[in-house]
Amino acid sequence: xxxxxxxxxxxxxxxxxxxxxxxxxxxxxxxxxxxxxxxxxxxxxxxxxxxxxxxxxxxxxxxxxxxxxxxxxxxxxxxxxxxxxxxxxxxxxxxxxxxxxxxxxxxxxxxxxxxxxxxxxxxxxxxxxxxxxxxxxxxxxxxxxxxxxxxxxxxxxxxxxxxxxxxxxxxxxxxxxxxxxxxxxxxxxxxxxxxxxxxxxxxxxxxxxxxxxxxxxxxxxxxxxxxxxxxxxxxxxxxxxxxxxxxxxxxxxxxxxxxxxxxxxxxxxxxxxxxxxxxxxxxxxxxxxxxxxxxxxxxxxxxxxxxxxxxxxxxxxxxxxxxxxxxxxxxxxxxxxxxxxxxxxxxxxxxxxxxxxxxxxx
Amino acid sequence: xxxxxxxxxxxxxxxxxxxxxxxxxxxxxxxxxxxxxxxxxxxxxxxxxxxxxxxxxxxxxxxxxxxxxxxxxxxxxxxxxxxxxxxxxxxxxxxxxxxxxxxxxxxxxxxxxxxxxxxxxxxxxxxxxxxxxxxxxxxxxxxxxxxxxxxx
Amino acid sequence: xxxxxxxxxxxxxxxxxxxxxxxxxxxxxxxxxxxxxxxxxxxxxxxxxxxxxxxxxxxxxxxxxxxxxxxxxxxxxxxxxxxxxxxxxxxxxxxxxxxxxxxxxxxxxxxxxxxxxxxxxxxxxxxxxxxxxxxxxxxxxxxxxxxxxxxxxxxxxxxxxxxxxxxxxxxxxxxxxxxxxxxxxxxxxxxxxxxxxxxxxxxxxxxxxxxxxxxxxxxxxxxxxxxxxxxxxxxxxxxxxxxxxxxxxxxxxxxxxxxxxxxxxxxxxxxxxxxxxxxxxxxxxxxxxxxxxxxxxxxxxxxxxxxxxxxxxxxxxxxxxxxxxxxxxxxxxxxxxxxxxxxxxxxxxxxxxxxxxxxxxxxxxxxxxxxxxx
Numbered sequence: 001x002x003x004x005x006x007x008x009x010x011x012x013x014x015x016x017x018x019x020x021x022x023x024x025x026x027x028x029x030x031x032x033x034x035x036x037x038x039x040x041x042x043x044x045x046x047x048x049x050x051x052x053x054x055x056x057x058x059x060x061x062x063x064x065x066x067x068x069x070x071x072x073x074x075x076x077x078x079x080x081x082x083x084x085x086x087x088x089x090x091x092x093x094x095x096x097x098x099x100x101x102x103x104x105x106x107x108x109x110x111x112x113x114x115x116x117x118x119x120x121x122x123x124x125x126x127x128x129x130x131x132x133x134x135x136x137x138x139x140x141x142x143x144x145x146x147x148x149x150x151x152x153x154x155x156x157x158x159x160x161x162x163x164x165x166x167x168x169x170x171x172x173x174x175x176x177x178x179x180x181x182x183x184x185x186x187x188x189x190x191x192x193x194x195x196x197x198x199x200x201x202x203x204x205x206x207x208x209x210x211x212x213x214x215x216x217x218x219x220x221x222x223x224x225x226x227x228x229x230x231x232x233x234x235x236x237x238x239x240x241x242x243x244x245x246x247x248x249x250x251x252x253x254x255x256x257x258x259x260x261x262x263x264x265x266x267x268x269x270x271x272x273x274x275x276x277x278x279x280x281x282x283x284x285x286x287x288x289x290x291x292x293x294x295x296x297x298x299x300x301x302x303x304x305x306x307x308x309x310x311x312x313x314x315x316x317x318x319x320x321x322x323x324x325x326x327x328x329x330x331x332x333x334x335x336x337x338x339x340x341x342x343x344x345x346x347x348x349x350x351x352x353x354x355x356x357x358x359x360x361x362x
Numbered sequence: 363x364x365x366x367x368x369x370x371x372x373x374x375x376x377x378x379x380x381x382x383x384x385x386x387x388x389x390x391x392x393x394x395x396x397x398x399x400x401x402x403x404x405x406x407x408x409x410x411x412x413x414x415x416x417x418x419x420x421x422x423x424x425x426x427x428x429x430x431x432x433x434x435x436x437x438x439x440x441x442x443x444x445x446x447x448x449x450x451x452x453x454x455x456x457x458x459x460x461x462x463x464x465x466x467x468x469x470x471x472x473x474x475x476x477x478x479x480x481x482x483x484x485x486x487x488x489x490x491x492x493x494x495x496x497x498x499x500x501x502x503x504x505x506x507x508x509x510x511x512x513x514x
Numbered sequence: 515x516x517x518x519x520x521x522x523x524x525x526x527x528x529x530x531x532x533x534x535x536x537x538x539x540x541x542x543x544x545x546x547x548x549x550x551x552x553x554x555x556x557x558x559x560x561x562x563x564x565x566x567x568x569x570x571x572x573x574x575x576x577x578x579x580x581x582x583x584x585x586x587x588x589x590x591x592x593x594x595x596x597x598x599x600x601x602x603x604x605x606x607x608x609x610x611x612x613x614x615x616x617x618x619x620x621x622x623x624x625x626x627x628x629x630x631x632x633x634x635x636x637x638x639x640x641x642x643x644x645x646x647x648x649x650x651x652x653x654x655x656x657x658x659x660x661x662x663x664x665x666x667x668x669x670x671x672x673x674x675x676x677x678x679x680x681x682x683x684x685x686x687x688x689x690x691x692x693x694x695x696x697x698x699x700x701x702x703x704x705x706x707x708x709x710x711x712x713x714x715x716x717x718x719x720x721x722x723x724x725x726x727x728x729x730x731x732x733x734x735x736x737x738x739x740x741x742x743x744x745x746x747x748x749x750x751x752x753x754x755x756x757x758x759x760x761x762x763x764x765x766x767x768x769x770x771x772x773x774x775x776x777x778x779x780x781x782x783x784x785x786x787x788x789x790x791x792x793x794x795x796x797x798x799x800x801x802x803x804x805x806x807x808x809x810x811x812x813x814x815x816x817x818x819x820x821x822x823x824x825x826x827x828x829x830x831x832x833x834x835x836x837x838x839x840x841x842x843x844x845x846x847x848x849x850x851x852x853x854x855x856x857x858x859x860x861x862x863x864x865x866x867x868x869x870x871x872x873x874x875x876x877x878x879x880x881x882x883x884x885x886x887x888x
Contacts, residue, residue, distance in 0.1 A: 327645025
């Protein structure tokens with residue numbers, strides 16, 4: 001079995017072969033699924049914990065503070081301590097709540113974000129599923145999360161959470177359009193919905209640079225819309241702690257609250273990794289045409305780190321949004337989407353189609 | 363307008379009002395039934411224009427209950443203090459001035475809360491600070507609360 | 515045609531009541547606002563007060579005059595020194611004592627420092643109300659410097675009781691002038707950061723402009739004073755109208771804005787901080803020599819009569835009304851609290867606006883609940 005951090009294709013292939021040689025194909029598939037599940041679960045938890053820590057550090061940096069610095073060196077174990085705290089907290093049962101929906105809601109939210117992570121290419125060949133409709137799948141699956149949010153808001157029997165859920169519903173339904181359309185712009189450019197194809201197409205230059213102005217517009221619109229879709233930053237109306245205390249998850253405690261909390265960060269990670277994959281070339285190193293020496297140096301950095309670096313760069317931008325901007329009002333939020341982002345996006349799609357048809361791109 | 367002019371004006375509106383030139387402000391004591399007319403006239407009159415009620419105080423003078431209104435004009439910057447008294451301690455009723463100065467709405471509720479003075483024509487006469495089930499009116503001088511008030 | 519009247523024919527509509535508070539992050543304390551809402555629109559607001567009512571006016575009737583000073587701190591704890599000053603001025607007015615210029619100067623400087631500190635904290639919480647969490651730390655960073663000055667001279671930071679009838683508790687610390695000048699220099703540098711972070715922000719301006727309008731007539735009628743009133747063109751600065759302490763010795767402008775919306779109230783406060791710094795700069799180098807407290811009798815008894823003193827607290831006009839019967843404790847003390855009157859205008863301002871606007875308007879009124887409840 002050969003192993004290289006630059007290309008996982010042969011490694012996964014040989015692992016598949018090894019399993020199929022030793023057992024029936026049913027068991028081989030089962031074990032593969034189990035391995036991938038455990039792997040993604042571990043990755044999920046790790047990234048979640050790290051993101052919480054990163055957010056606290058970034059926010060402290062913006063706010064002239066030190067941030068967590070007591071538990072472990074530079075406070076890196078702080079989030080693990082927090083996790084244990086959340087695990088041990090009492091799950092407070094709510095009187096007159098819809099028990100079934102109340103308990104299901106956090107799982108729906110977390111499952112939606114969990115499903116989306118499956119289609120994301122982390123490195124060459126490091127892929128759980130490589131659909132030919134990868135982008136479509138991710139958009140479809142990640143919009144399931146809003147059902148969980150609506151259920152949580154409805155079943156809590158709390159007026160704040162109901163208003164929060166309704167806001168969240170209106171918001172996500174609206175901004176889904178922008179996310180979808182800006183991704184479609186790039187799909188037109190790439191000519192495929194398959195993530196691996198999209199990444200491979202960016203070997204000689206990321207789409208953000210190659211796609212002319214429409215790609216840049218799509219990137220900016222995507223950043224705004226995906227911040228809104230993850231209920232973050234200036235668009236956190238569903239939580240809006242100064243208006244609705246905590247919005248849809250106001251009645252949740254302990255590990256159920258942690259699910260919402262983790263799902264929020266993972267959604268942020270997912271939208272950031274889609275942005276990194278579609279606009280910034282995913283795990284593809286930075287290549288500049290003509291500078292073969294420079295390109296060679298860039299190739300030395302393993303693809304996985306390229307992918308993580310780009311994703312965290314976008315996450316950092318989203319964190320900057322959150323900690324510097326005041327919150328929008330619900331009517332302004334909807335105006336922004338329906339009157340500005342959506343028309344811009346529609347024009348942008350046409351523009352991109354024209355560019356692709358006429359072959360004006362690099 | 364100076365105090366002498368104000369005095370004349372008040373006597374014109376309410377003949378027989380008791381006027382004292384206090385150290386600080388001109389103080390007018392009127393009968394409860396004359397208060398609303400006087401207040402309205404003082405606000406509407408182009409020479410007085412008392413448009414700003416900056417303090418409304420409930421008072422218990424042991425023999426009578428009443429309200430003190432501190433008025434000023436944002437245009438002329440002159441002051442007047444109106445006082446109104448009622449000797450009925452069981453069910454005191456006075457005229458509300460909240461149709462003249464809107465700020466009186468809350469202040470009169472406060473007076474009702476602490477002194478039990480009912481204001482006629484007030485849109486929403488309820489207790490504002492204390493619980494609805496509270497017994498008695500705590501800022502009256504004869505209020506007894508053996509648990510919370512320690513007499514020394 | 516579908517109108518609001520016939521769209522819901524046959525459907526029984528109930529009022530949706532949202533209970534904001536007493537435990538709510540944006541009511542700045544234990545205020546309870548019962549809002550009737552329709553969708554996102556607030557139809558009616560009914561404030562319920564009294565969750566922190568301590569009966570201070572009743573307590574004063576049993577206390578001696580010097581003791582009452584300490585209760586005035588507990589009204590509007592963010593303009594504690596100004597409340598102290600108002601009460602002491604009222605007692606001095608009754609006793610016909612003229613305090614030395616040194617006392618007047620120090621009182622004025624302290625009042626203006628209090629005003630700056632209070633507006634800084636208002637800015638913090640206003641930013642928080644709008645959802646900009648970073649504002650809080652910028653404001654508190656600078657407020658700390660003022661509290662350090664207070665601590666050095668007065669011995670405490672929040673509820674200070676530095677003024678007493680007839681003067682001050684103690685003389686100023688030798689470092690006082692140096693520290694204040696350092697602070698002014700520092701704050702002139704950091705105040706533009708506030709503008710960069712919040713004032714210039716498009717979202718913030720969209721949230722504030724045209725929101726929570728109150729006309730000048732309504733502002734006067736409701737007794738909306740202080741920066742909130744001056745945002746509606748209501749010239750109500752007591753420092754100008756009835757100069758007390760050292761305000762007659764200094765040149766300063768009354769900040770007025772006529773838009774009457776949340777943004778106007780915001781800008782008035784921002785400009786007032788600059789104005790306060792001007793006042794302090796004019797006074798800090800010229801503090802005259804003299805006693806820091808006048809000689810007072812052991813037991814203060816006010817002559818029979820009624821006394822009223824108005825001052826400009828950080829949130830509006832603060833008034834003290836003392837009725838004395840010649841005893842060692844007052845017959846009746848009434849505190850005219852600015853927040854109580856400002857709160858009464860909340861329904862007029864926030865009616866038919868969004869829930870988020872209600873929070874922004876509340877933030878721009880800057881209410882302090884212990885002052886409402888007394």
